[in-house]
Amino acid sequence: MERIIQITAGRGPAECTWVVAQVLKKVLEEAQEQQLETILLQREAGIENGTVETASIAIRGKNADRFVNSWIGTIQWIGQSQFRKMHKRKNWFIGIFEIEQQKDSLFSENDIQYQAMRSSGAGGQHVNKVSSAIRATHIPTGIAVVSMDSRSQHQNKKLATERLIKKLEDEKLLQLKNHIGKQWENQLNIQRGNPVRVFTGSDFKKNKVEKSYKGTRQKLKNDLRNEHN
Numbered sequence: 001m002e003r004i005i006q007i008t009a010g011r012g013p014a015e016c017t018w019v020v021a022q023v024l025k026k027v028l029e030e031a032q033e034q035q036l037e038t039i040l041l042q043r044e045a046g047i048e049n050g051t052v053e054t055a056s057i058a059i060r061g062k063n064a065d066r067f068v069n070s071w072i073g074t075i076q077w078i079g080q081s082q083f084r085k086m087h088k089r090k091n092w093f094i095g096i097f098e099i100e101q102q103k104d105s106l107f108s109e110n111d112i113q114y115q116a117m118r119s120s121g122a123g124g125q126h127v128n129k130v131s132s133a134i135r136a137t138h139i140p141t142g143i144a145v146v147s148m149d150s151r152s153q154h155q156n157k158k159l160a161t162e163r164l165i166k167k168l169e170d171e172k173l174l175q176l177k178n179h180i181g182k183q184w185e186n187q188l189n190i191q192r193g194n195p196v197r198v199f200t201g202s203d204f205k206k207n208k209v210e211k212s213y214k215g216t217r218q219k220l221k222n223d224l225r226n227e228h229n
Contacts, residue, residue, distance in 0.1 A: 001060065003068040004041065004099040008054040015084075015092045017046030017053050019077045022204045023094060024055050027071060036061035041173070048083060056099060071096050073196035082202070093195070112164060113137045114157060117146075136160035143167055 007023055009016035024043075031038045037060040044053040059068055075094050081087040116131040133148035134156040145167055147160035198207040 001062065001064045002058055003064050004056060004058045005068055005071065006054060006056045006097050006099050007052075007094065008097070009046070009052075009094050012092065012094065014046060014048045014051060015077075015081050015089075016094050017048065017051035018082050019075065019092050019094050019199075020055065021046070021050055021052040022077070022199070023075055023096070024052055024057075026199075026204070026206075027057065031059060031061075031067060034061070034063055034067055036064055036067060068098065071196065072098055074194065076195035076198045077204070078198065078200045078207075079202060096196075109161070111139050112161065113139055114160070116153060132156060134160045136164045138164055138168060141168070141171070143171060 005027075007020050007027065009020045028038055028040075039058040039060075040055065041058055042054070042056040044055070045051065046053045061067075073096060075096060077092045077094075078090055079092075080090065113136070115135045115137070117133045117135055118131050132151055132153045133146060134153060135144055135146045136157070137144040143164065145160055145163040147156040147163060149159055150156050199205060200207055
């Protein structure tokens with residue numbers, strides 16, 4: 001199971017980019033505690049030191065769904081601005097959104113075309129006379145690599161296959177990053193209020209978020225009881 005999330009300050013000020021940096025740390029720490037694998041796909045630094053405008057993370061593991069669902073939404077930080085000490089505002093909001101994944105194309109070795117070719121460059125007469133080099137081409141994408149490291153055609157075929165798979169993975173990651181870049185509209189959709197998580201103070205402590213009106217009802221009962229006493 002893999003889910004991809006984006007943590008963003010939207011169009012928020014420097015304070016929000018500081019919050020993004022803190023939330024990024026919290027997400028990675030909490031994922032590690034739950035034995036989930038994380039891959040930082042993209043990280044855009046903010047203007048101030050130690051701040052982050054936006055970050056995208058792939059999260060993999062058995063409980064990835066539950067973990068991601070617990071973070072998606074608005075995150076609120078209550079605290080004094082780190083950059084404007086006299087600023088009166090105490091509530092800052094950032095957003096965590098899910099990135100819609102592209103359809104994954106299944107890799108098959110049947111899609112690789114191998115072509116023997118003569119090695120070029122240094123290596124003596126033997127290398128030049130024998131077609132030991134291998135070009136491996138991934139037919140669906142046209143991506144190709146060449147291996148001429150070994151005198152053994154079999155070994156070069158193995159190396160070419162490994163390099164091609166790595167190149168295809170790099171290409172997939174690049175496409176994913178471009179896909180993420182096109183979803184910047186997430187930044188415009190940060191909803192204030194009804195946060196999924198609330199943190200406070202410069203130490204970024206987590207506050208409990210009431211998911212129901214039970215606490216409010218209990219407080220009203222206590223207030224009414226105190227009035228009658």
